[in-house]
Amino acid sequence: MGADREGGARRKPARAAAYVVCGVVVLAGCASMPDSGDLRGVESTPRQDTQVRVFAMPPREDATQAEIVQGFLEALTSDDPNxxxxxxxxxxxxxxxxxxEASTTVLADGPSTEVVRPPGGREDSDAFTYALTGDRVATVDSQQAYSxxxxxxxxxxxxxxxxxxxxxRIDGLPQGVVMGSSDFQRNYMSVNKYYFASNTTAGTTSQPIAVADPVFVxxxxxxMTQMVRSLLDGPTSWLGPVVRSSFPTGTALRKGVTSLTPDxxxxLTVPLNQKAxxxxLARCNEMATQILYTLRTMTPTVDEVELQAANGAQLCVYSENNAQSLVTRGPVNHPVYLYFLDDKHRVxxxxxxxxxxxxxxVPGALGEGTKPLGSVAVSRDEESGAGVSLxxxxxYVGSMVSGASLGDPVLTSQGKTADDRLTAPSWDVQGDLWVADRDPxxxxxxxxxxxxxxxxAxxxxxxxxxxxxxxxxxDGVRIALIVEKNGQRSLEIGRIQRSGATGEQPVxxxxxxxxxxxxxxEITAMSWxxxxxxxxxxxxxxxxxxxxxxxxxxxxxxxxxxxxLTGVKEIAASEDDKLPLVAYSEDGIVRLPTGAQWQKVVKTGSAPIYPG
Structure with a gap:
């Protein structure tokens, strides 16, 4: 539970202060604890620099009930580890x-507080109850998963x-903490931990595929230590059914290890318990890769991981360069081309x-224009293409090599209008093709x-x-869908699960x-x-x-x-962040290179896509 810290600074009272701020720069306007008076709401304070640490102050002698509640709420937005x-x-x-640690509830403006008057108006001089209320924005559960x-x-x-x-003193309270949205942004950050897809392989290779599992710490x-512990605890419950971890069940940091810091x-040296x-060596390398990918965006950076057994013996040492050859993360192949339809509806x-x-x-029938297309998808190896007719x-599905023919359609919709027929298709990492038929x-x-x-089906x-x-x-285990209901369109993320014996049609x-x-x-376009x-x-x-x-x-x-960008109808992005964002707008096909403005590619064109 805590106060939202965005907004104007409050007057500092003469006595107790709720926070001590430590860092290179001490910022004015820190939250403070009033000496007296009822609580109307936990006010905001200016957002601190992310490098400044904020520590709470304990309750002063003879603090009022209001001061205890407010001091407690504000203490929860500090950087007190435990x-x-x-x-x-x-x-x-x-x-x-x-x-x-049971949960974090995020409120739009922080919790408002009000004394709850007992029935009949009679008050107990030795007990008080305060109601905490607010507009809920999100929750973070005990697995650190955001919803x-x-x-x-x-x-x-x-x-x-x-x-x-x-x-x-407070003798009754809900489990977990609650705070305002700007306090949450100041206190928490989203980090991906990585596991391996349990039912997919990267095309024809046997490399495991890394899957991101975002959590808030x-x-x-x-x-860094929080993330390693979270990784060892296993994936969040939503992602768990489709991923695996190379860490043996029950693996944890060696007893007595409280903090991990790279040299x-x-x-980074990670001492593990007896379970690991x-x-x-092969499995240990996969374990190290999970840690490397999990910590690669954090500061200080980690380029190499050494895993140690419970007795201190070295299990393996693995670097980020080696991890890239062991595990597939992101696109199987980095996209070579950007694709779209020209004014003749060719790829x-x-x-x-x-x-x-x-x-x-493109080589082959898809680039010849014999079948005018309205949308297109290119396989992740950029060897095959799929197009939906205008x-x-x-x-239609065809090989993108010179002389390849298109043949008959592989799927036909019975919808009466174009809007009630096939969506644009999408290829997964296994070379399978996905499409939705909108026939009512x-x-x-x-x-x-x-x-x-x-x-x-x-x-x-x-x-x-x-x-x-x-x-x-x-990664082949998650799918994004734009779903329409009652004229409104939302973006839904689902988990892909496959079952069935090898050689049989899967479920x-x-x-x-x-x-x-x-x-x-009203979501009109999206892309990974x-x-x-x-x-x-x-x-x-x-x-x-x-x-x-x-x-x-x-x-x-x-x-x-x-x-x-105005008038955007379609959008294309790549999991490879070095490639520019591309859109189909009222200005035609345009792209957004890193650090630049939108640039026109062609005036007449539509349906831009990267492989996938």
Missing amino acids: YKTARLYLTAKAARNWQP PADGQYSQRVHLAKDPKSGQW RRRVDP DQNK SRVG VRIPGGSRGTHTEA DGKSL KNPRLLLLQNGAGQPI VDTLGLDGRIESVRVAA VSVLELRSATPDLE AGDSRLVVVGRAKGGVQQMRYVQVDGSTPEGPAPTA
Whole structure:
């Protein structure tokens, strides 16, 4: 529980201060604890520099009930590693039973507080109850997984006067913590931990595929050690059914290890318990790779990991360069080309990282224009293409080599209009092709193994609406869908699960769909733009069209949004962040290179895509 810290500074009282701020720069306007008076709400304070650490102050002697509640709430937004100061506001029993790590509830403006008057208006001079309320924005569970949430938050804290000391303390409170959204942004950061896809392989190779599992950790409370512990604890429950960890079950840091810090060569030594002491070299290398990928974006950086057995013996030493050859992360192959349809509805391409504008038709029938296309997808190895006819009725698949023919459609929709027929297709990492049929009489999500054969109807248990767009992640275990219901379009992220014996037609399901854009009601375009990030074009209720990045868990990633662009109809991004963002807008096909403005590629063109 804590105060939201965004807004104007409050007057500092003459006596107790709720925070001590430590760092290179001490900023004015820190939250303070009033000497007296009722609590109307936990006010905001200016956001601190992210490198400045904030520590809470304990309750002063003879603090009032209001001061105890407010001091406790504000102490929870400090950088106290184990909430030791916050527990000083509790009775001894409440301090033992309170579990702050159980959850974090994020409120729009921080918790408002109000004294709860007992029935009949009679008050107990030795006990008080305060109600904590606010508009809920999100929750972070005990696995550190973020979920958007809405509705009214309402919980109570109870205070009692200690019969011996005469001091007010909190003796009843909910588990977990609660704080305002800007406090959450200051205190927490999103980091991907990495596991391996359990039911996919990268095309024809046997390399394991890394899958990002985003979690939130406290930003200035030894986040590196937090992330290693979280990684060892296993994946979040949503992702767990489709990934595996190379760490043996029960693996943890060696007893007595409280903090992990890389040396001056950016090497991190990780002492493990007995559960990991018998792993072989190949498995140990995979374990080290999981740590390397998990910590690669953190500061200080980690370039090499040494894993140690319980007795201190070295299990393996592995570097980031070696990890890249052992595990597939992101695209199997880095995209060579950007593809789109020209004014003759043929598939054309330009080099993906090029700043030039010269286009060429792709080899084979897709580039010849014998079948005018309305949308296209290119396999991740860039050897095959799939296109939906201009009227949305037919799906064609062809090899992108000179002289290759197109043949008959592999799928035909019976929808009456183009808007009721096939969506743009999408290839997964295994070379399978996904597409949705929007026929109102038979709406389906379909999978064609290797882009051919009898389409497999994908079970979409829990889908509430009609699929308007399909994009499969590079890891092959997550899928993004634009879903329309009652005229509103949302972005849903689902988990892909496959079952069935080898050689048999698999049973494929998309399960536990969850919204990644709860505050947008009109998503018009989306594309994967990282291991756990997408770029979306949408509109908030009563707002204008906007383009922004979102995380798969529904949170907003740090960093700037893409430069504004009007009239965007389609968007293309790559999991390879070195490639520019591309859009089809009222200005034609345009791209956004890193550090530059939108640039026109061609005036007449549509349906831009990278492989996938």
